[in-house]
Amino acid sequence: METIEKHLEKKGIRVTAMRLLIYKFLAEKKSAVTLSDIENAFDKVDRTTLYRTVKTFESKGVVHQINDGSTGTKYALCETNCKCELETDLHLHFHCNNCEETVCLTDHKIPQIKVPDGFIAENANLVVKGICNKCS
Amino acid sequence: METIEKHLEKKGIRVTAMRLLIYKFLAEKKSAVTLSDIENAFDKVDRTTLYRTVKTFESKGVVHQINDGSTGTKYALCETNCKCELETDLHLHFHCNNCEETVCLTDHKIPQIKVPDGFIAENANLVVKGICNKCS
DNA sequence: AAGTCCAATGCACTATTGTTGCACGTATAT
């Protein structure tokens, strides 16, 4: 188990107090969160900082974006060994229509997705909606 | 080939001039569109009408929602024989990272998606991103 | 044909989310 600091540095992200806090918040949550969720968690933090921090995390492969049907983009930490940027890591997400939570189903990967000739798949946004195990 | 009027009525939607226009616009487009796209197409139409019309279409199963990575929700007509509301019609969408267009790949269905025990799948939002045939 | 009713439309407004520019502080490298 390496420290968060090491992990961020390895991804090319400079470590700051803010970033550690945000990372820890994401790590604690089991479900994907919106920027507003983070904002509400620490109310003294500026929205812009959050916005840019998460963008940084995303571009460095620390978090990935998910669009369930709800308004707004959600984010979740990538698994330690996650290769979100690669086509080979097309894992599924599940959005509960009842509790509105979205979780990563990292162990339920889509084996292969065929796209028509001429199309080149790079990554994906795969969300199944329904009722989650807590609500069923 | 039945008329649009019949089609809408069959879905339980009252036919109006506005709704026919909006339906025809969607039918002409090959790709999924945002509300703003529709708004720009006919500039005399009120945004609210668009918003509510599309919501009506969606709830009656005439259009389906797609969330590619871009900000904002997109909509596309369901196929004539589309059962968007059913788990059995989990068709794929393709979002081009170059031209930003999103199209339905209605003939590329996902065979079956397994979700863990306790989860109940109802529908899905499946978007593969990459480069489309026009841009590659 | 007139009147009633209800859904559809349009207007005004508010809320939320996404985004940028700039100023300032703090860390980093030379």
Place this chain on the structure above:
DNA sequence: ATATACGTGCAACAATAGTGCATTGGACTT
């Protein structure tokens, strides 16, 4: 230590989403 680059916060703006209310207009009744 000094210059430089990066992070943070403030302010403002833009785009998207959503609501309440008054008006219109079609469908239906009598």
